[in-house]
Ligand code: C2E
Ligand code: MG
């Protein structure tokens with residue numbers, strides 16, 4: 001009986017694993033087509049100055065609606081794209097689309113104050129062609145490189161820290177902004193962080209969410225802000241959903257924020273209508 005049970009559960013496990021693998025494979029295949037056929041979209045979420053409520057920039061976030069799978073969240077498809085080596089192709093599309101959109105707004109007489117932030121995966125950051133293709137897209141769409149900033153996670157930096165540090169120097173030289181995303185959730189070394197030429201730290205949503213109810217999270221937020229300030233970096237908090245979070249962050253010395261409280265990520269036209277006119 002025992003042996004039979006064990007065998008059954010192994011079988012069950014295998015078919016469950018198999019299902020998971022084939023689901024991911026299926027998503028990966030459809031994603032590859034979606035990238036190649038430019039079916040992805042970007043949404044834009046405002047970033048505001050907490051002291052004035054004014055727009056200081058935006059973050060471009062990738063969206064994918066698949067005919068068969070429906071809307072697939074980036075937290076699902078980005079890791080799959082990363083695993084399967086598709087991030088350079090996906091990321092290049094994101095960069096080009098961001099440049100195209102900035103150019104379109106400019107042609108319509110609208111200008112985004114500050115910078116448009118683009119998320120950059122570790123694979124892209126290690127790609128020696130990143131700077132070249134970024135600058136080529138800027139040139140093609142007549143957009144200044146300083147209109148863009150890049151968001152990379154701590155873990156993304158730590159994959160190949162020396163390479164990441166060299167890449168940031170190049171990009172900074174061209175006026176691009178650099179922010180460390182999801183700060184506090186990854187594993188990173190302060191020694192590297194100091195050498196990584198970021199100008200901004202994004203406090204992760206998980207700390208912001210619980211900072212008013214958890215002493216630990218409030219202390220983490222305060223510590224991140226203090227550290228950033230000491231290192232001469234700006235801080236932006238992500239995931240602000242309530243006024244009292246905004247107030248608390250401001251009183252702790254964090255001057256920038258992004259979150260549903262201000263607005264959700266919006267399609268380009270909607271974003272322009274609400275924030276650029
Ligand atoms: P992220 O870069 O940390 O982006 C912030 C995420 O928080 C976004 O989720 C955004 O929609 C969400 N968010 C913003 N304000 C709030 C809020 O007040 N409450 C809550 N609950 N959530 C809020 P999204 O768009 O689902 O993206 C998830 C992650 O997928 C991103 O996290 C980023 O790591 C990745 N991602 C999205 N687009 C791209 C891309 O073009 N390239 C790369 N490499 N990664 C991307
Ligand atoms: Mg981000």
Ligand code: MG
Nearest residue numbers: 181182202238
């Ligand atoms: Mg983040």
Ligand code: MG
Nearest residue numbers: 181182204205
């Ligand atoms: Mg995140």
